[in-house]
Structures are given as structure tokens and as C-alpha cells.
Amino acid sequence: xxFAVTSSTAIRSSLxxxxxxxxxxxxxxxxxxxxxxxxxAAVNFSRRRCAVKPLNAEPKRNDxxxxxxxxxxxxxxxxxxxxxxxxxxxxxxxxxxxxxxMDKALEKFGNDIAIAFxxxxxxxxxxxxxxxxxxxxxxxxxxxxxxxxxxxxxxEVEKHYKIRIEYMFPDxxxxxxxxxxxxxxxxxxxxxxxCCRVRKVRPLRRAxxxxxxxxxxxxxxxxxxTRSEVPVVQVDPVFEGLDGGIGSLVKWNPVANxxxxxVWSFLRAMNVxxxxxxxxxxxxxxxxxxxxxVLPGQHEREGRWWWEDAxxxxxxxxxxxxxxxxxxxxxHANATVQEADLxxxxxxxxxxxxxIENLLKLKSRNEPWLVVLYAPWCRFCQGMEQSYVEVAEKLxxxxxxxxxxxADGEEKPFAQQELQLGSFxxxxxxxxxxSRPVKLSI
Numbered sequence: 385x386x387f388a389v390t391s392s393t394a395i396r397s398s399l400x401x402x403x404x405x406x407x408x409x410x411x412x413x414x415x416x417x418x419x420x421x422x423x424x425a426a427v428n429f430s431r432r433r434c435a436v437k438p439l440n441a442e443p444k445r446n447d448x449x450x451x452x453x454x455x456x457x458x459x460x461x462x463x464x465x466x467x468x469x470x471x472x473x474x475x476x477x478x479x480x481x482x483x484x485x486m487d488k489a490l491e492k493f494g495n496d497i498a499i500a501f502x503x504x505x506x507x508x509x510x511x512x513x514x515x516x517x518x519x520x521x522x523x524x525x526x527x528x529x530x531x532x533x534x535x536x537x538x539x540e541v542e543k544h545y546k547i548r549i550e551y552m553f554p555d556x557x558x559x560x561x562x563x564x565x566x567x568x569x570x571x572x573x574x575x576x577x578x579c580c581r582v583r584k585v586r587p588l589r590r591a592x593x594x595x596x597x598x599x600x601x602x603x604x605x606x607x608x609x610t611r612s613e614v615p616v617v618q619v620d621p622v623f624e625g626l627d628g629g630i631g632s633l634v635k636w637n638p639v640a641n642x643x644x645x646x647v648w649s650f651l652r653a654m655n656v657x658x659x660x661x662x663x664x665x666x667x668x669x670x671x672x673x674x675x676x677x678v679l680p681g682q683h684e685r686e687g688r689w690w691w692e693d694a695x696x697x698x699x700x701x702x703x704x705x706x707x708x709x710x711x712x713x714x715x716h717a718n719a720t721v722q723e724a725d726l727x728x729x730x731x732x733x734x735x736x737x738x739x740i741e742n743l744l745k746l747k748s749r750n751e752p753w754l755v756v757l758y759a760p761w762c763r764f765c766q767g768m769e770q771s772y773v774e775v776a777e778k779l780x781x782x783x784x785x786x787x788x789x790x791a792d793g794e795e796k797p798f799a800q801q802e803l804q805l806g807s808f809x810x811x812x813x814x815x816x817x818x819s820r821p822v823k824l825s826i
Contacts, residue, residue, distance in 0.1 A: 468492075470634060474615040478641070483512050485616050485638040489599055490518040493634070496626065497597040498523050500588075501549065503534040503659055504669040506601025507541060508647050511656050512638060513599075514545060523550040523591055527583035528559065529671040533660045540657040552587040559583065569673060576674060576689050577728060581770070583671075589770060592623045597634040605643055606668070614640045621763040630767045726760050726769050726788070731776035733787040737798070740789050743814060744802065744821075753785045753814035755821070757799055759792035762808040 477485055489497060490513065498521035499509045513520035524538065542549055562570070562582050571579045592598060602614045617636050625633030639647060644667075651658060661669055665677030668688050678687040735743070735755065743753060756772055758765040776786035791799035792808070799805035803812060804823045812821040 470617050470619050474617045477616050480616070482508070482638040482642060483515055485636065486512040486599070487516045487518070489597065489617070489636040489638070490516055490520055493597040495519060495521065496595055497521065497599060497634075497636070498550075498591075498595055499599045500524070500601070501541070502601065502669065503530065503537050504601075505644070505647055505651065505658070505662070506639075507656055507658065508639065508650055509599055509601055510541065510545060510547075511650070511654050521550070522547060523552060525584050525587050525591075526551045526553050527671050528554065529583065529673060531661060531669070531672045531675070534669060537657065537659040544657050550591075552591045554583045554587050558586070571674065571689075572691060575692060581773070585770060589623060592620075592625060592633055593628075594626060595633065596625045596627070597636060599636045599638065601639055602637045603639050603642060603644060603647070616640045622766050624767070630764055725790075726758055726765055727756065727772055727776075729773050729776060731780050731786060732773065733785060735787045735789045737795060740803070747819040749814060749816050751783055751785050752816045753787055753812075754779075755787045755789055755812045755814065757789055757791040757803055757805050757808070757810040757812065759790065759808045761792070764807075765809045768809060 477488065480488075486509070499506075499513060501507070501510065501522050501524045503524065510520075510522060538549060541547075559582060562579065566574075566578075598620075604614050614637050616638065617634065619631055620633040620635040621630070623633050623635075624630065659666075659669060665679075666675060666687060667678055669675055670688055674689050676687050676690060740755070743749075743755075754775075756765075756768075760766075772786075779786060789795075789799070789803075791803065791805055791810070796805070799810075803821070804810065811824040813824055814821045
């Protein structure tokens with residue numbers, strides 16, 4: 385769910401020796417035909433025929449991975465598919481092998497799907513894709529803070545599979561502002577979420593807006609406390625796809641039910657490239673300042689953001705797949721971790737009940753206010769988090785106050801009666817010279 389504000393008078397103001405690898409099969413690349421924009425639908429993904437032809441030159445790169453992601457040549461045509469019940473499909477594929485799941489994903493989405501490659505053991509995804517004999521695409525997020533071994537690994541993978549990985553980079557001005565204002569290692573002091581949002585989540589969001597589906601290496605055993613509900617396929621609860629809006633993107637997790645030890649057995653059997661950091665005790669690999677080796681017997685996530693609480697060890701790329709444990713010991717799937725709130729930035733004011741009551745009482749305000757009524761567990765609130773934060777950052781210094789008010793639980797009756805809450809999220813605009821807020825549609 386995207387949220388935008390239009391300016392108006394109202395809102396004015398790893399460097400090691402590469403492994404010897406067997407030659408990959410003869411490959412080429414294919415170029416997608418011009419796409420036609422279709423009306424958005426929750427899970428209605430129409431396909432159209434695409435021209436397949438090899439390219440002699442390296443593909444042109446831009447902010448979307450659609451025109452030029454990594455491809456494996458195969459002469460076949462993607463046909464139209466009908467509306468799919470992905471909940472049912474997930475159950476049907478519950479006992480399927482990763483290869484079968486990968487084949488189904490590539491068959492359904494053709495050149496509108498891509499593998500998200502982190503530079504760790506999810507190279508297994510690329511191997512499974514190559515074994516299907518179908519075209520496939522690969523993209524990766526280059527945060528600018530990866531280990532030298534990871535960059536060397538990227539190069540080995542490209543050469544082994546004869547592909548070109550489509551790298552997504554963070555916005556240079558955003559990184560510059562973050563580093564100039566807070567330093568190179570601010571995440572050690574105030575948590576990794578802000579840095580991950582700039583260097584990982586926003587580039588991922590740009591990449592996914594050029595796709596209708598993506599493939600990840602999530603496994604249930606990666607973090608039993610937060611990822612145990614990961615299905616093999618789902619409608620992505622957080623990110624948007626090509627057609628826009630929540631429900632416009634499908635997420636495939638072919639190795640969701642596979643144990644990490646089995647993934648490594650597969651990699652060794654297939655003799656594929658692996659990141660040299662694994663030999664140094666690294667299991668889960670991310671950015672260099674936030675990743676370290678683990679001791680024998682430690683869980684793989686212990687090597688990520690080790691200075692933080694275990695429940696916070698998610699960067700935001702898979703927010704829709706983490707679960708919350710409540711006070712009764714139960715869990716709420718597809719929710720944020722209990723301690724993880726939304727819209728966490730200095731640009732957004734956190735209003736308490738007295739605070740928003742005072743805002744309601746003011747007949748004349750010094751500044752206009754924009755307030756989101758939200759619930760952290762709501763997937764639509766999660767989906768618009770990034771857009772709202774971006775608006776808040778852009779309006780900093782403009783004279784408009786940006787705020788949030790958690791309106792679920794005991795606050796919901798008050799919000800429904802006094803704040804026009806109908807569903808989450810609800811956006812209210814409090815004009816400078818008016819006693820009542822205006823409810824905005826999003």
C-alpha cells in the first residue's frame with residue numbers, strides 16, 4: 385500500500401582464491417517483450433507471451449530488475465494462468481521437493497519472477513532453478529557494506545551459471561544523509577532497523593515493484609521463534625508487485641520445509657560455489673559490520689546483530705513471515721515481533737491518548753498535523769510503513785507535523801467514535817485553522 389502527499393497550501397508547509405567449478409551448460413539470455421499493464425487484483429496474475437532471444441551484449445541496467453535480471457536460456461512460452469488460491473496451493477505443495485516447487489514457480493510466472501540471492505547458502509535456489517531447464521532471473525541487494533568474500537562469491541556464481549546478477553543499490557543521498565547525521569556505525573547504538581531500511585528494504589521495494597513474484601531462501605529452521613510459519617508459497621503480505629497494491633505480489637519459499645543441514649548436503653552433492661565465509665564459521669551472512677561467525681552449537685541467527693535482543697533479529701525483508709508471541713503463550717502469524725512497532729523514525733511523533741485528545745481539542749493549531757491510526761499486527765499498516773516514513777522525512781522542516789497513534793486494543797472504541805477509524809490504517813489530516821480532522825483516503 386503506497387501513501388503519498390501532494391504539495392498544496394494545506395500541506396506546505398572476501399578476497400580468496402576461487403574454487404574450481406565444473407562448466408555450466410551452454411547458456412544465453414532472453415529479452416522480455418513489452419509488457420501491458422493490467423488492472424490490479426489480489427491474486428489475479430495474467431500472463432502474456434514473451435519473445436525469447438539471446439542477447440550478445442550485457443543488458444542495460446536501471447532501477448527495475450524486470451528489463452535485465454539474470455537469465456538462463458530456454459526456448460519456451462509462458463501461457464495465461466487463472467486466478468490462483470495460493471493458500472490451497474501451499475497445502476498442495478506442502479510435501480513437494482524444492483525442485484518441484486521451483487519448477488512450479490518458474491512455470492507460472494516466467495520472466496515476471498526473480499530469485500533473491502543474498503550471497504549465502506541460498507545459492508541452492510539458483511541450482512534448483514538451473515535444474516528445471518527454465519529461464520530464471522536473479523537479483524541481489526548490494527548494501528555497500530558486504531564482506532569482500534561475498535563480492536568474490538557473486539562473481540563466482542555469475543561465471544559458474546553464465547548469468548548476470550541484477551544488483552540493486554541503496555539511494556546514494558539517503559546513505560549520505562544517514563552517515564553524515566549518525567555516523568558509520570550508528571546501528572550499534574540505536575538498532576539496525578534504520579540502516580537496514582535505507583540499505584536493504586527500500587532497494588528491495590524498488591526491485592519488487594518490477595515483478596509479479598519473487599523467490600526467497602527462507603527456511604522455518606532459520607529462526608524457529610519467528611519464521612516457523614513460513615509457507616512454500618503465499619501472497620506477499622507486505623510488498624507490492626508490478627500491478628501495485630497489497631496482494632499484487634506472490635512470494636515463493638521453495639526450501640521453507642528443508643533443514644539447513646539438508647541444504648548443505650545438496651550444495652556439496654552438486655559441487656556448486658559457496659561463500660568462503662562459511663569455512664570461517666559464518667552460517668547466516670549479511671553485512672560485514674552486522675555479521676560474525678558462530679560457535680559450534682550456536683544457532684545461525686546468533687551471528688546476526690548479536691548486540692540486540694534475539695526477537696529483533698530481522699532486517700525487514702521478511703516482515704510478513706514473522707510471528708508474535710502473546711502473553712498467553714500463543715502466536716499470531718504474519719505479525720511483527722511484539723517489541724517491534726511501526727513507523728519508528730525521529731520524523732514521526734508518537735502520540736499517546738492524552739496527546740491526540742489535546743490535538744482534537746485545539747480549534748487553532750500552530751502547525752497542521754498528519755496522523756496515521758494503526759495497529760502493528762495489521763499487514764496493510766506494515767505494507768504502508770515505508771511510504772509513510774518517506775513522507776515524514778520529505779516533510780521535515782516544512783511546518784507539517786507527522787505523527788502516529790496506535791488505535792487497536794483498548795483504544796479502538798475511542799478511535800472509532802472520535803477519530804473516524806473504520807479500518808487500519810486510517811490517515812487523518814488536522815488543518816491549521818480547523819477544529820476537526822479530515823479523513824484522507826489512501
